[in-house]
Amino acid sequence: MTDSFTTGVPDSFAVSVLVEYRETQDNRWEDGCWQVAGVVAGSGQDEGGGQARPLHAAGEGRQYLCSGLHLQLHRDDAESYYFNLVSDRPSVFVICSQEAGEQPRPIIATLSYGEATSYMETDELVESVAMPAEIYRWAERFVLEHYVPEKRRKRKRDNWKAAGRGQR
Numbered sequence: 001m002t003d004s005f006t007t008g009v010p011d012s013f014a015v016s017v018l019v020e021y022r023e024t025q026d027n028r029w030e031d032g033c034w035q036v037a038g039v040v041a042g043s044g045q046d047e048g049g050g051q052a053r054p055l056h057a058a059g060e061g062r063q064y065l066c067s068g069l070h071l072q073l074h075r076d077d078a079e080s081y082y083f084n085l086v087s088d089r090p091s092v093f094v095i096c097s098q099e100a101g102e103q104p105r106p107i108i109a110t111l112s113y114g115e116a117t118s119y120m121e122t123d124e125l126v127e128s129v130a131m132p133a134e135i136y137r138w139a140e141r142f143v144l145e146h147y148v149p150e151k152r153r154k155r156k157r158d159n160w161k162a163a164g165r166g167q168r
Contacts, residue, residue: 009142011074013135016040016067017094017106019052023061034104036127037063039092041134052103069109071135078147080112081139090131095119111139 017039023032052064071092073081084090093116096104104125110116111131120126131139 009138009145011072011142013071013073013138014042015069015071015092015109015135016042016065017069017109018055018063018065019104019106020061020063021103032061034098034102036094036096036104036106036129038129039094039109039132039135040065041132052105064103066106069106071109071111073111073139073142075146077112077114078143079149080114082143082147082149084111084113084131085136085140085143090136091128092131092135094127094129096125096127098125111135 018037019034020037021032021034052066054062055065056063091111093110093112094106095108095110095116096106098104104127108115108119116126116128
């Protein structure tokens with residue numbers, strides 16, 4: 001990734017996803033649940049795409065770091081990134097593949113509300129986690145470089161009464 005404003009903002013950022021298992025104490029139907037706990041800027045040691053490396057396993061929980069994912073920004077989605085950045089809780093959306101009772105396997109990370117919503121509509125597991133500062137700064141630079149808000153214009157209403165009289 002380049003850090004210079006003169007060469008433009010790169011459209012890809014390597015990330016790793018933290019997945020954890022938490023045991024539940026007061027639920028007689030399930031022992032615990034998996035969840036995406038966060039996103040870390042950087043890819044980790046391997047570039048294998050979704051490789052899970054155990055980080056912590058003690059007591060009632062286990063944590064894995066899944067590396068090899070990339071956030072990809074597209075100019076035509078800059079408005080969605082803008083609204084994500086100015087929201088109360090800027091988020092990274094992690095789309096996961098998960099079999100019943102197994103650890104979720106992150107397959108896509110995105111900053112786009114539209115992309116996340118598309119996956120939710122197809123019943124994919126989509127988790128929303130807080131956006132790390134490094135990713136926020138990168139996305140902010142991308143939006144400042146590529147997003148130009150459209151000027152809102154008031155629509156003129158058609159005069160349907162006058163249009164209807166001329167057709168008789």
